[in-house]
Amino acid sequence: MEHIKCLIIGSGPAGYTAAIYAARANMAPVMYMGLQPGGQLTITNDVENFPGYPDGIMGPEMMEDLKKQAARFGTDIRYGIATAVDFSVTPRRVTIDETTELTADAVIIATGASAKWLGIPSEAKLNGSGVSACAVCDGFFYRGQEVAIVGAGDTAAEEATYLANLASKVTMIVRKGEMKASKIMQKRVLDNPKIEVLFNTVTDEILGEHSVEGVRVKNLLTHETKEIPLTGFFVAIGHEPNSKIFQPYLHHDEQGYLKTIPGTSKTNVDGVFACGDVQDYTYRQAVTAAGSGCMAALDAERYLTAVGIH
């Protein structure tokens, strides 16, 4: 069975940053990239808020740069998905693609979180062309334009308020007769003159051939449909952290986000570290993921030194 000193699971900004630091610290990191090599940024176009790119950069290109940088220092980057773990034994045991067993002295989990989508065909067709699951990332592109946001929780309410600072009008589409968001967030939305909330309403179809031109919504009480012209369509119905296989061993919240000791990347299991969106319900940005990837590599290096593994 192969033994690895530092195993990194996931190849988003968190995983690659951890790999750069781990490789430069002589930790011989091995990375498994998972189903989505490069992570969430490979499904977006312009990234304009990652420091160091004054003219912005395409998401896939930025992830290719990160990959090259991690490889340059010797990271062993492999295709494969971690399908099972056993963190009750030392060294920690990980199964790749249900067949390959390996052991690792330190494990860095950087498996990210996946946005939940409505699942309608027009949403998939226009994803990245006006459809987005990240208001903080993409709201800027719709300055002075009309947008819609779907969702009813705190994140949707927060993102609607964020969008209202940029867009000329925000239509918030809420399936039920009330929001799930906290009372204070609801009030903030309802008091905002730039936000119109459509209760008991669902998205029938996002309109447009090559980019979003509008949305057709349906009122569930009256069954009436109407078309609203707009250019941006945001989905804020939640994220699912990719943490299922780790949950039997690692502390997590009710949504599955892994818990780390505040101010560190340490989980409740020695030698197992978590970074990026899989442990971050709050910020979920590339730069915060990268920052926590750096923390995970440094925490792993100090752990290996402390237990005498060189």
Ligand SMILES: Cc1cc2nc3c(=O)[nH]c(=O)nc-3n(C[C@H](O)[C@H](O)[C@H](O)COP(=O)(O)OP(=O)(O)OC[C@H]3O[C@@H](n4cnc5c(N)ncnc54)[C@H](O)[C@@H]3O)c2cc1C
């Ligand atoms: C449409 C969109 C646009 C965005 N735009 C921006 C932006 O402009 N600026 C910004 O800062 N942020 C943006 N974000 C958010 C940003 O993409 C995330 O915060 C960031 O990618 C999180 O990085 P991560 O490394 O934690 O995880 P991810 O990028 O989610 O990567 C997770 C990695 O883990 C792998 N993985 C998962 N499970 C397994 C497994 N079992 N075994 C092995 N590997 C596994 C996946 O294959 C993937 O490589 C955007 C997000 C979306 C969806």
